[in-house]
Amino acid sequence: xxxxxxxxxxxxxxxxxxxxxxxxxxxxxxxxxxxxxxxxxxxxxxxxxxxxxxxxxxxxxxxxxxxxxxxxxxxxxxxxxxxxxxxxxxxxxxxxxxxxxxxxxxxxxxxxxxxxxxxxxxxxxxxxxxxxxxxxxxxxxxxxxxxxxxxxxxxxxxxxxxxxxxxxxxxxxxxxxxxxxxxxxxxxxxxxxxxxxxxxxxxxxxxxxxxxxxxxxxxxxxxxxxx
Numbered sequence: 165x166x167x168x169x170x171x172x173x174x175x176x177x178x179x180x181x182x183x184x185x186x187x188x189x190x191x192x193x194x195x196x197x198x199x200x201x202x203x204x205x206x207x208x209x210x211x212x213x214x215x216x217x218x219x220x221x222x223x224x225x226x227x228x229x230x231x232x233x234x235x236x237x238x239x240x241x242x243x244x245x246x247x248x249x250x251x252x253x254x255x256x257x258x259x260x261x262x263x264x265x266x267x268x269x270x271x272x273x274x275x276x277x278x279x280x281x282x283x284x285x286x287x288x289x290x291x292x293x294x295x296x297x298x299x300x301x302x303x304x305x306x307x308x309x310x311x312x313x314x315x316x317x318x319x320x321x322x323x324x325x326x327x328x329x330x331x332x333x334x335x336x337x338x339x340x341x342x343x344x345x346x347x348x349x350x351x352x353x354x355x356x357x358x359x360x361x362x363x364x365x366x367x368x369x370x371x372x373x374x375x376x377x378x379x380x381x382x383x384x385x386x387x388x389x390x391x
Contacts (some may be wrong), residue, residue, distance in 0.1 A: 169272040172241040177217055181240035190227035200266030218337050236303055243299040244271040244279050246292035251282035253293045260293040261335035290390050295326025297390055306390040314377035320351050325383040341370050
């Protein structure tokens with residue numbers, strides 16, 4: 165059975181939540197409701213439907229987890245979304261702050277053949293414009309290792325791994341600063357008591373606040389390559 169677009173959205177968000185937990189495949193229905201911005205009863209109804217169709221299981225007091233069939237649907241949905249984003253930015257020259265909603269709309273209707281062509285035209289990217297890993301056509305999801313910039317040690321030479329926001333204004337501002345996934349920089353200083361951070365990007369320096377730095381996930385150059 166193939167999941168509907170609405171079912172795929174739930175499965176994809178459930179997969180994303182579990183992916184970054186690392187220590188457990190279980191997620192709560194309340195966490196799913198929050199990330200989808202829907203009511204608890206709406207999540208309960210969809211979870212029951214997904215369970216009946218074999219896409220997830222539910223264990224009392226532990227939460228829900230995806231079955232192999234649910235993972236396949238989730239990864240296919242995530243792959244479409246992130247490749248559409250990459251295509252819109254690298255081929256059609258959209259700004260990285262403009263493409264999330266567009267990819268939601270297009271990802272629900274494009275065929276696998278079209279997505280594969282988009283992947284080719286975009287240069288076979290390993291990450292979407294926001295730094296999230298792109299699953300392969302056969303359902304392999306690379307593992308990401310990164311941490312918030314506001315927890316990094318001064319003197320570290322790092323790479324922006326991904327950006328954990330879809331806020332257009334915030335993305336636009338970070339883009340103006342040159343702080344996009346793949347950017348290499350040195351963390352020069354981090355003021356105490358949640359003060360600002362000073363970064364050096366080549367010959368340029370910039371200062372960003374502690375809260376904004378928490379939106380940026382960073383890693384080493386080797387970890388960015390997603391081996």
